[in-house]
Amino acid sequence: MPRILIVGGGYAGFYTAWKLEKHLRKGEAEVTVVDPLPYMTYQPFLPEVAAGEIEARHVVVGLRRHLKRTRVVTAKVTGIDHANKVATITPPVGDSWQQEYDQIVVTAGAVSRTFPIPGIAENAIGLKTIEEAVAIRDRILTNFDRAANLPAGPERERLLTVVVVGGGFAGIEVFAEMRAMASSLLKNYPQLSFEETHFHLIEAMGRIMPEVSLKTSEWVLKDLAKRGAHVHLDTQVKGAVDGNVELSTGEVIPSDLIVWTAGVMANPTVVRGSDLPVEERGRIRTRPDLRVGTDEEIVEGAWAAGDISAVPDLTGKGVGGYCVPNAQHAVRQAKLLAKNLTAVLRGELPSEYIHHNLGAVAGLGLYNGVFQSGNIALKGLIAWFAHRGYHGLAMPSWERKWRVIGDWWHNFWLNRDNVSLQAVQNPRYVFEEFAARPRPAQPAAAPTEPAIDPKSVEAEKSGKAPASTGAAAS
Template identity: 60%
Template structure:
């Protein structure tokens, strides 16, 4: 049987494998998918995860739970040698090993793009993975808890200050959802006031939300500013060392939470560790039928889709335009790639990928949103309903759709869940806080023998001096628990 290797389990990779399972006969091909995470993250829900409107586990679709006929390898592909049809796989544990394939599907996605700005690598959090969204939510809730116990002053102001760098869809949605959460939290913290909240959105360009028209983008800015937000356009982050933000305009302030959403970069495996053709931005060169290569020189048995691929946009009136790297395209490209791959295996004609946009929709916090399709613009509550309706239909599997809907319905009755679980990021803190001494240096030193506790002697019961009790082989002159 043909061996198909799928590199990456994001939107495009997951949907490619999912469709291949439905279309391939059991004796036709073996499918192997490699990804370091055991799940596919539905990223459009991450802003709502950060705001506590969606349960974190409900945006993570288990690869092994839904890909029943696909071999899933927990690891990363570090090199692709298509000339010899061999990939190097680095599992989570163990040495690298070669993997021979007949067909490769590169859907490795993109990585968060950062710049050498002081303090960003040490203190910023991205918003590309579910772990990051959960950490953002817990840190904001914990900041409110800490601020409520402090008198008004610089430290309290710092705890209630949030900075988001990047004015694309992820940045604006995350910013607006966190602002909505923070405003709602004020009802639970009478010690704090709305004037103490400081939410800053920093964007290097002169506008936000590049996928919408200028008028809609300006309306979103005015809408956020009316809710108390500070929008910094044509502004760059200069430094963020120790939480002290310095902007290119000269403005300075301290922030507790710094979120980086300033775009995506090329996946280094695609850009540097493959002999497949790439463009000047490190993306895989892909034809309209999702084969790797150019129209005149296709690469046999190599396919690509998603954020790591430069896919021609046949629906765009602009010659040479490429599809926007978003979920709407990645999902549909994965489905088309699977259909084309099966057709190619069976000697049939493949079809080109062409998708006319259904419009763009963004959440701006609970009960607020914006939608645009060509000249049609919907704002406010109707757009928010459209946002939730579209994404609950788009999230894969009925099981996940039902779970998300149930959380939303429960929130209507009981409101947001405002419990912070930041302590789960240090699960051993409570365990080690019980008084167990830790070695100053080196590896943990476990006792080689345990001395059992014995019944006290008559002399001890009579109050006469005795030697120190010995517990676990060490002198302990004070009483022990129990």
């Protein structure tokens, strides 16, 4: 039976395995998915998780629950020797092992791309995982609690200041969602004022959201300004040491929360550990039919899709001639990859991937959004409905859809759940504080000299022995 190894269980990996289960006949192939996490994260919902609008567990899809005929391995692929069709699997516990395969599908996704700016690695947080989104939400809520106990002044405003780096879709969405959440929190904190909350977005280019028209992006800037958010265009971050964000303009912004959304790069662990061809931006070189290779040469038995791959955009609208790394392409590439892989196993020819962009939609906080498709642009409430409608339908499986829709329904009537669970990152703190511990061992007492009886000394000198203590006792 042919062995198919899928490296990565994100968008592209999950959908490839999910669709292979539908296309492959029973016993036609053996499919294995390897990922360090046992779930897929629906990343377009991360800004809403960070703003407390969706329960964190509802935007992840359990691999074992939804992949019924696929073997799921929770580990990392740290090496790919495609010349010998062997991959190195490294689990979090135990020894690594060699996994043989006949077909390999590389869908390990992307990670946050950063630059060697002082303080960023130590103080910033990304927005690529569900854990990061939860940490951002809890940090904002906890900082409001702490600020409410402080007198008005610089330290209180530092806790209430948020800096987001990167003006793409992810950056704008989380920036707007956090601004909306902070505004809604103020009614519960009468000690704090709107003027003490500061939100700054730093963008190195002269505009935000390059996926939409310039006119639409300018509308977003004006909308953010109305809500008290500050966007710094043509500005770079020079440092983020000790909670002070230094900008290229010379301005310094004291902040306790720095969110980094300034781009992504292909998963370096998988790319550098493989012998598959790589293009100049560090992505796996992929053909339009999603097989690894070039127009002139095919790497037999190797496939790639999603953010880790450089797939030519046959519509001619891709950046640099390639599909941009987003969920829209990853999902559709994965669906075609499953069909093509099944076709090749059956001796048929694969099809080429071609997808015309459906447009871009973003949520900008409750009841506000923006949508762009060609020359059509929607703004405000109708765009917000379009955003929720599109992503609600795009969420994999009806089981997950109903959970997300349920969160939206509950929040409509009950408002968002603004409770910080930051202590969950150290869940044993209460137990440790009050747990009984063994008393420290006492040092052994030093031996003491026996007391000398003066009468005994006198008796010895006179030659008379004293009565024994034993006889006296008797």
